[in-house]
Structures are given as C-alpha cells and as structure tokens.
Amino acid sequence: MSYQSKMTSKGQVTIPKDLRDRFGLKEGEEVLMVPANEGILLKHRMDSMRSLRGLMREEVDLKKASTFIGKVRREWRVEGE
Numbered sequence: 001m002s003y004q005s006k007m008t009s010k011g012q013v014t015i016p017k018d019l020r021d022r023f024g025l026k027e028g029e030e031v032l033m034v035p036a037n038e039g040i041l042l043k044h045r046m047d048s049m050r051s052l053r054g055l056m057r058e059e060v061d062l063k064k065a066s067t068f069i070g071k072v073r074r075e076w077r078v079e080g081e
Contacts, residue, residue, distance in 0.1 A: 015042075034076070 005013045015025060023044050025031070034041040 003016050003019065005016070007013050015031075019025070025044060030045040032043040032045050034043060
C-alpha cells in the first residue's frame with residue numbers, strides 16, 4: 001500500500017494517521033530521513049534506539065559491542081545508498 005501527501009511551502013509533509021499509529025509515532029518525536037536510490041527512506045528514530053536497549057544491563061564485551069555498532073553502521077550506509 002502506498003500513501004500520498006503534499007509538501008507545504010515550508011517543506012513539511014503529513015504522515016498519515018494510520019502510519020503514525022502503526023509505527024507508534026507521537027507528536028514531537030524525531031524521525032530519520034535517509035537518502036536512498038529510489039527516494040527518501042523515513043525511519044522512526046526510536047527503532048534505532050530500541051536496537052541498542054539492553055546492551056549495558058550486564059558486563060559488556062567491548063569487542064562484541066564494537067562489532068554490533070559496526071554492523072548497525074554498515075546497515076545504515078546500505079539503506080542510505
């Protein structure tokens with residue numbers, strides 16, 4: 001399913017309510033805009049933060065943490081190409 005929205009003179013677009021509800025977007029929350037080959041990828045910023053949740057609950061293996069961070073960075077680069 002696709003959605004359409006008009007851009008205002010200030011460059012603002014409205015995310016349809018059903019998408020905001022589906023992805024838990026609330027007023028004032030940040031979203032990431034990632035340039036991609038086919039256009040702009042819009043991501044809920046909290047998705048990225050949730051992927052890091054729980055890293056510090058136990059003793060952290062710095063090598064594993066570094067590997068994880070590198071993996072996430074590579075994924076972001078691929079999505080933005």
